[in-house]
Amino acid sequence: MSDAREGAPRKRGRPARTDAGDGPGARERILTAARAEFAEHGYDKASIRGIAKGAGVDPALVHHYFGPKEKIFGAAVEVAFAPALEAQDIVSVGGLETIGERLTRFILGVWEDPVTREPLLAIVRSAVANETAAAVFRDLVTMRLMVRVAGELDVPEPRLRSELAAAQLVGVTLLRHVIKVEPLASADLDEVIAMVAPVVQRHLTED
Amino acid sequence: MSDAREGAPRKRGRPARTDAGDGPGARERILTAARAEFAEHGYDKASIRGIAKGAGVDPALVHHYFGPKEKIFGAAVEVAFAPALEAQDIVSVGGLETIGERLTRFILGVWEDPVTREPLLAIVRSAVANETAAAVFRDLVTMRLMVRVAGELDVPEPRLRSELAAAQLVGVTLLRHVIKVEPLASADLDEVIAMVAPVVQRHLTED
Numbered sequence: 134m135s136d137a138r139e140g141a142p143r144k145r146g147r148p149a150r151t152d153a154g155d156g157p158g159a160r161e162r163i164l165t166a167a168r169a170e171f172a173e174h175g176y177d178k179a180s181i182r183g184i185a186k187g188a189g190v191d192p193a194l195v196h197h198y199f200g201p202k203e204k205i206f207g208a209a210v211e212v213a214f215a216p217a218l219e220a221q222d223i224v225s226v227g228g229l230e231t232i233g234e235r236l237t238r239f240i241l242g243v244w245e246d247p248v249t250r251e252p253l254l255a256i257v258r259s260a261v262a263n264e265t266a267a268a269v270f271r272d273l274v275t276m277r278l279m280v281r282v283a284g285e286l287d288v289p290e291p292r293l294r295s296e297l298a299a300a301q302l303v304g305v306t307l308l309r310h311v312i313k314v315e316p317l318a319s320a321d322l323d324e325v326i327a328m329v330a331p332v333v334q335r336h337l338t339e340d
Numbered sequence: 341m342s343d344a345r346e347g348a349p350r351k352r353g354r355p356a357r358t359d360a361g362d363g364p365g366a367r368e369r370i371l372t373a374a375r376a377e378f379a380e381h382g383y384d385k386a387s388i389r390g391i392a393k394g395a396g397v398d399p400a401l402v403h404h405y406f407g408p409k410e411k412i413f414g415a416a417v418e419v420a421f422a423p424a425l426e427a428q429d430i431v432s433v434g435g436l437e438t439i440g441e442r443l444t445r446f447i448l449g450v451w452e453d454p455v456t457r458e459p460l461l462a463i464v465r466s467a468v469a470n471e472t473a474a475a476v477f478r479d480l481v482t483m484r485l486m487v488r489v490a491g492e493l494d495v496p497e498p499r500l501r502s503e504l505a506a507a508q509l510v511g512v513t514l515l516r517h518v519i520k521v522e523p524l525a526s527a528d529l530d531e532v533i534a535m536v537a538p539v540v541q542r543h544l545t546e547d
Contacts (some may be wrong), residue, residue, distance in 0.1 A: 175384075175469055260519060261468040262382055267519050279521070296515055296524040297535055304511030308503055312467060312474050314486070317503040328504055332539050 162188040167209040172255030176263040207269045213252035224285045233334025244306045298336035369395040374416040379462030383470040414476045420459035431492045440541025444533050451513045505543035
């Protein structure tokens with residue numbers, strides 16, 4: 134990434150102390166460092182000290198901004214899922230008769246790009262391994278994403294149906310990107326979408 | 341469980357040394373202890389010492405039977421998935437036109453019982469968090485279970501289709517039993533099966 138070069142003066146050794154305090158970019162740097170820390174060490178082993186070090190700030194500042202670890206995790210999840218939380222647009226941008234294809238393409242697409250995949254992977258790993266992280270994941274993501282999708286549906290039990298559709302998409306991303314089962318892991322994205330979208334569509338709109 | 345009472349004489353304090361060696365039950369005790377250890381601590385933090393302690397044997401005996409940690413994990417996975425690995429019977433016991441319902445009921449059913457759920461949970465948590473555990477999970481389970489199911493199918497790309505069906509089932513168990521998303525987590529099992537089975541059927545047999 135060419136960004137690395139732009140940031141070069143701050144890259145070597147200790148970050149400049151003037152930039153390490155309550156600067157305008159500190160909050161953002163802490164969240165970026167938090168995602169890296171959760172991705173590398175998992176929720177249990179991730180530490181505020183490690184996050185602070187990654188962000189080039191004092192641990193007290195991390196606590197000042199976000200509080201305890203689960204709050205930092207929640208904030209990191211929220212930022213990482215920001216595109217997914219905009220899925221309302223994916224829903225309302227077209228008719229219900231093609232919602233399966235749009236939602237499938239969107240969710241699987243977010244996982245296809247290594248840059249957006251990494252924080253998602255960190256969150257999924259943390260949520261699977263740790264009860265606190267699972268609760269954060271559940272409340273933030275499912276309440277905000279699923280409820281929105283379900284709100285658009287005109288079927289009985291829209292919440293349950295949107296969760297079963299989500300289960301199909303979560304399962305595909307898990308087997309494709311985490312467990313890396315072949316041939317799914319190497320299959321062409323468009324082919325996977327073509328096979329998964331009708332199923333998501335069925336969950337969401339068909340009786 | 342009433343089994344605890346039957347084993348009571350060995351339950352308190354240090355296990356009797358005469359029973360702690362290369363006895364006929366040692367191998368089985370080590371596998372049981374290994375599943376408990378992986379479930380409680382996850383793959384990374386699980387230790388041969390901890391497994392040996394749980395089984396009431398010397399760590400050297402654990403290594404003697406199974407070798408390094410990933411081999412113990414592989415053996416524990418194999419035993420835990422033994423019912424699932426018999427899914428061949430689930431497949432061949434009836435016609436292809438109802439395979440979705442049989443497979444869905446079987447897989448979701450295994451996760452419904454806390455006794456069979458616990459080792460599966462340990463394995464899934466380990467496989468999601470650790471690359472070595474993911475490789476073991478992938479090779480043992482998917483190669484042995486998916487390939488069998490795929491072998492019965494009469495459609496193009498049977499492997500990919502069986503994996504997409506598995507993705508639906510994995511996603512449902514993950515959201516229901518690990519992330520515990522409501523209403524899915526508390527939904528009646530038969531209702532969930534009724535909504536998921538047609539989708540699994542579609543993946544496996546419909547063009």
